[in-house]
Amino acid sequence: MTGKINQSDLNKLRKDFSGKILLPEDPSYEDSRSIYNAMIEKRPGIIARCVEEEDVIRAVNFGRDLDLEISVRGGGHSVAGWGLTEGGLMIDLSLMNTVEVNPDNQTARVGGGATWNNLDHACNRYGLATTGGICTTTGVGGVTLGGGWGWLARKYGLGCDNLLTVKLVIADGKTIVASEKEHSELFWALHGGGGNFGIATEFTFQLHPLPSATTAFLVFSPDAGPRVINRFRDVLEEGPDELSGEMVYITGPPEDFVPSHLVNQLCLMMTIFYAGTEAEAEKVIKPLFETGHEGKMVAEMSYFDIQTMGDIRSGYRHHVSSEHLHALPGEAIEKFCSRAHDMIVPSDSELALSTWGGQIARRAGDWPIADLDANWHVYPFAMWTDPGSDKQVFDWIEGLNADLAPYTTGSPYLNLIADEGKERMIAGYGGEAKYRQLVKIKNEYDPDNIFRLNHNIKPL
Numbered sequence: 001m002t003g004k005i006n007q008s009d010l011n012k013l014r015k016d017f018s019g020k021i022l023l024p025e026d027p028s029y030e031d032s033r034s035i036y037n038a039m040i041e042k043r044p045g046i047i048a049r050c051v052e053e054e055d056v057i058r059a060v061n062f063g064r065d066l067d068l069e070i071s072v073r074g075g076g077h078s079v080a081g082w083g084l085t086e087g088g089l090m091i092d093l094s095l096m097n098t099v100e101v102n103p104d105n106q107t108a109r110v111g112g113g114a115t116w117n118n119l120d121h122a123c124n125r126y127g128l129a130t131t132g133g134i135c136t137t138t139g140v141g142g143v144t145l146g147g148g149w150g151w152l153a154r155k156y157g158l159g160c161d162n163l164l165t166v167k168l169v170i171a172d173g174k175t176i177v178a179s180e181k182e183h184s185e186l187f188w189a190l191h192g193g194g195g196n197f198g199i200a201t202e203f204t205f206q207l208h209p210l211p212s213a214t215t216a217f218l219v220f221s222p223d224a225g226p227r228v229i230n231r232f233r234d235v236l237e238e239g240p241d242e243l244s245g246e247m248v249y250i251t252g253p254p255e256d257f258v259p260s261h262l263v264n265q266l267c268l269m270m271t272i273f274y275a276g277t278e279a280e281a282e283k284v285i286k287p288l289f290e291t292g293h294e295g296k297m298v299a300e301m302s303y304f305d306i307q308t309m310g311d312i313r314s315g316y317r318h319h320v321s322s323e324h325l326h327a328l329p330g331e332a333i334e335k336f337c338s339r340a341h342d343m344i345v346p347s348d349s350e351l352a353l354s355t356w357g358g359q360i361a362r363r364a365g366d367w368p369i370a371d372l373d374a375n376w377h378v379y380p381f382a383m384w385t386d387p388g389s390d391k392q393v394f395d396w397i398e399g400l401n402a403d404l405a406p407y408t409t410g411s412p413y414l415n416l417i418a419d420e421g422k423e424r425m426i427a428g429y430g431g432e433a434k435y436r437q438l439v440k441i442k443n444e445y446d447p448d449n450i451f452r453l454n455h456n457i458k459p460l
């Protein structure tokens with residue numbers, strides 16, 4: 001691919017480019033091509049580190065005219081490593097990370113390469129928040145365009161439910177703004193359709209007042225799983241929208257609230273989030289404190305502080321999959337718990353069962369995202385270092401999905417899978433009818449499929 005780029009093409013691109021153009025021989029090239037998943041080792045032929053919308057336009061025109069494979073890097077967390085291209089042009093948005101909060105109308109204007117850390121931190125100052133991923137190192141762009149599940153989703157909907165406008169550079173290099181009023185079909189497609197339609201240089205989000213929130217961690221021995229998760233299900237399914245949670249099998253961390261016999265061993269953690277004060281939370285979550293935990297931590301703090309507790313360092317080998325469940329029968333819980341024992345321990349891997357429902361379910365059918373009316377979501381989230389363990393991890397995840405198949409909808413949350421085949425992708429977009437609509441919109445905005453490193457909607 002790099003063979004197609006000659007010096008005069010490069011000079012032309014560099015001429016007015018405000019950011020940085022990097023080639024493999026540049027000292028900062030290696031750092032700039034690093035992404036979350038260490039399994040992906042692609043080497044772009046050229047990296048365009050954009051600092052303004054004009055840079056994105058120049059990069060898109062350059063890549064398209066030279067027929068280079070284009071990758072778009074926001075927060076760099078996609079499991080498939082779609083931020084990287086082998087030999088092509090990587091358009092890196094990570095320097096476009098400014099956030100401007102307007103406390104009067106409770107909105108935020110967010111650069112296309114911002115992370116949730118940038119956004120949550122800026123909102124924190126005003127006691128405002130919106131739904132974002134539970135790990136703040138992920139990109140606002142990738143997470144939101146694919147849906148955007150997080151602790152506030154039951155209360156305020158997915159991240160994409162809070163979108164007011166998206167400013168995009170599309171395949172022909174033009175800039176457009178999509179909203180409910182302008183390019184409204186495209187705006188619909190941006191609620192789940194990912195990076196298929198262009199490069200978002202700016203998002204506007206609706207924010208919500210949230211002066212503080214409450215988090216709780218309860219620690220259990222792994223064998224307590226079925227009993228505790230049955231109780232967790234009953235409480236969470238009856239709980240208000242403010243209440244959200246996960247049951248997660250992890251390696252016990254060396255924290256004060258984790259008993260020493262579970263540190264570095266497989267343990268079960270109940271993570272509770274409540275969008276309100278500790279006093280309000282306790283009224284609702286009290287029954288969960290009577291489930292025989294061996295360690296406990298409860299705290300009221302800022303939403304930003306809770307969010308950063310979920311941050312995980314990058315540089316691991318990484319694989320993940322996703323399944324939705326409408327109901328959570330005891331047999332499904334048994335299968336979930338027994339597969340926890342196949343996870344690599346000690347490691348930073350997790351086997352998680354999280355709550356959907358609430359406001360997410362009230363938008364069921366609205367977006368090209370499957371199963372918005374599902375109550376539960378299971379995702380094995382593997383992080384390991386030894387390439388010799390790759391097969392063990394892939395077998396674990398495949399085995400878990402097979403065990404749960406009788407109970408799941410079969411449609412994944414696309415943000416949390418790599419390429420699992422066309423059928424799974426279409427299911428993740430909500431089925432054939434939604435996919436046909438996405439193709440129609442793709443035909444209009446990216447007919448030559450220049451934005452194809454994603455869950456790719458192929459134009460006709």
Ligand SMILES: Cc1cc2nc3c(=O)[nH]c(=O)nc-3n(C[C@H](O)[C@H](O)[C@H](O)COP(=O)(O)OP(=O)(O)OC[C@H]3O[C@@H](n4cnc5c(N)ncnc54)[C@H](O)[C@@H]3O)c2cc1C
Pocket residue numbers: 036071072073074075076077078079081082083093112113132133134135137138139140141142143144145146147148149150194195196198199200201312415416453454455
């Ligand atoms: C540690 C970790 C925690 C996670 N937690 C959550 C979570 O809590 N909730 C959740 O919903 N998901 C979560 N995810 C999944 C996450 O939503 C996806 O991995 C998402 O793709 C990450 O976006 P990114 O911008 O960081 O990644 P990137 O790899 O940079 O981008 C991913 C895709 O989005 C496109 N893209 C990114 N930015 C833009 C933009 N501005 N314009 C157009 N296209 C763009 C890219 O083309 C690419 O195809 C998590 C993933 C990891 C690894």
